[in-house]
Amino acid sequence: xxxxxxxxxxxxxxxxAVKNQQYxxxxxxxxxxxxxxxxxxxxxxxxxxxxxxxxxxxxxSKNKGYWKEYRKRNPAYTERNRKKQRQRNLLRRxxxxxxxxxxxxxxxxxxxxxxxxxxxxxxxxxxxxALIVEIGVxxxxxxxxV
Ligand SMILES: [Zn+2]
Numbered sequence: 510x511x512x513x514x515x516x517x518x519x520x521x522x523x524x525x526a527v528k529n530q531q532y533x534x535x536x537x538x539x540x541x542x543x544x545x546x547x548x549x550x551x552x553x554x555x556x557x558x559x560x561x562x563x564x565x566x567x568x569x570s571k572n573k574g575y576w577k578e579y580r581k582r583n584p585a586y587t588e589r590n591r592k593k594q595r596q597r598n599l600l601r602r603x604x605x606x607x608x609x610x611x612x613x614x615x616x617x618x619x620x621x622x623x624x625x626x627x628x629x630x631x632x633x634x635x636x637x638x639a640l641i642v643e644i645g646v647x648x649x650x651x652x653x654x655v
Contacts, residue, residue, distance in 0.1 A: 515538075625640070626639060
């Protein structure tokens with residue numbers, strides 16, 4: 510039974526040996542499939558992420574100057590990157606108050622109010638009483654060392 514490729518949206522005939530095939534066999538679609546897999550793997554597997562970072566670091570130290578050469582060989586890529594970085598810099602300069610607000614929001618994850626406090630340290634005990642606690646802000650922007 511034919512399927513629609515997730516990447517190129519064209520109809521293809523899945524290979525019987527591949528269970529639940531979603532991508533056609535075109536090289537660009539296979540590349541997209543691998544990219545998606547790797548992105549998910551990096552997000553969920555910390556050991557994989559670590560080994561990839563290590564391998565990349567080793568490769569970079571063995572191939573010093575690669576990116577400098579790459580930029581020389583691909584001026585369009587370099588220019589595109591430069592433009593995008595300029596835009597990011599400009600946005601950062603134009604909207605520092607938004608950045609500050611976002612920073613503030615990130616600091617105040619817990620908003621003042623009444624909360625139910627449930628002990629989770631011993632999950633084997635079937636019945637444990639929950640406590641109602643009230644959380645309020647005493648001081649903003651003060652870091653407490655724990
Ligand atoms: Zn495809």
